[in-house]
Amino acid sequence: MTFADLGLSDELLKAVNEAGYDTPTPIQAQAIPPVLMMKDIIGIAQTGTGKTASFVLPMIDILAHGRARALMPRSLILEPTRELAAQVAENFEKYGKYHKLSMALLIGGVQMGDQVRALEKGVDVLIATPGRLMDLFQRGKILLNGCSMLVIDEADRMLDMGFIPDIEEICTKLPAQRQTLLFSATMPAPIKKLADRFLSNPKSIEVARPATASTNITQRLVKVDSRKKRDALRAMLKAEEVQSAVIFCNRKTTVRELNKSLQSHGFKSGEIHGDIDQSARIAELERFRAGTVSILVASDVAARGLDIKGVSHVFNFDAPWHPDDYVHRIGRTGRAGASGVAITFVTPEDAEAIDNIQKLIGQKIEMIDAPTAAAAAPTSAPAEEGRSDRGRRRDSRKDDRAGERNREERARDEPVRDERKQDERKRDEPRAARAENNGARARRPEPVGDGPDEGWNGPVPEFLSFGFQG
């Protein structure tokens, strides 16, 4: 099965091939043909399954003919977070490079001016978070009665975030004659109801959860005293072959404090959470993507969907309260078949949360003791698909600043702050991504982590009975 078998146009196939893909993922293979036949779809799939391309690709071909009129977008994609919306927009740019589609990204936290001007010119594709969309709608800047295609992405997360009333209102403003695609990782009752009400005769497509079944992410629990988490983290950052890591905390304040602490210990780190203003969030992600910082300390704003290449490690500095969040967080590593390591710090208070996580993923995660700074061993074989300075990094694991310095040097040649340069960089991005992708394909490592005795082989304490002294 190749993309060519799915009925996509030659221009699109060319863009897909140039992006480095030739084989569709299961969700893409199942969804693209019916979407092209203008059917409604319910896609039950996690992020990381190639879900975004499963609607972006057919949409590009469907929208290729016809012209947008002022204030009347021809299609609408709803996303729960600004970052996800921006990421979908990037996908349209990447795959739509041989099409002349116009696009607008409507998200909060940024000036409305450009968004309004784009709407006035007319857009083929509107990508939005609900709040800003409703705002602009109420200001009379958008008419939705010419919008014949609707995508509701991450519907269950929209539910969590209280967006369902907004979504319903938006749905009623669209023409009844339209195509609707709904994607959700789970199907709670309110989402089913939403689908029943606003989709007609939908075809259901379900693909397996990637993070639970996938063997390419080595998962470990690390028993740690809650007062010694930072020491344990630093020790592990030094001991592990960390190409780049996302470190999740449960609270924004913890994110801020941990980032400061890491920086004061000489780590090149950045932070992202909802109290950081939008332009800084974008800049921070860009710095992380570019490798200017190798460590991103994050709240759950970054847990879902973010697709960043070469993330070798995810650390749960705090064990997530909701088991679903665990699956989403660790899915930031091991992307596209790469290997990855997910390490979760566990304090006695986390017992129930961990229990729920293990139930959800249907497996026990091996538990190890926190390493001391002196004697630390790597969890697994290094993730082979890190950034391009991976080789240098491998020889410098004692001094983890060395690799960062190299990365910094590279980054200095492509400063991200200067806007003009940033545009140039953006244009180069597809090429860079392609090179990385091909490289990854050529030397994909054996999946790690599905063997019980990999790297760590200390005794695994019976989880529920573990306790702490001190």
Added chain:
DNA sequence: AAAAAAT
């Protein structure tokens, strides 16, 4: 127990 999203 939190975070996210319009201002």
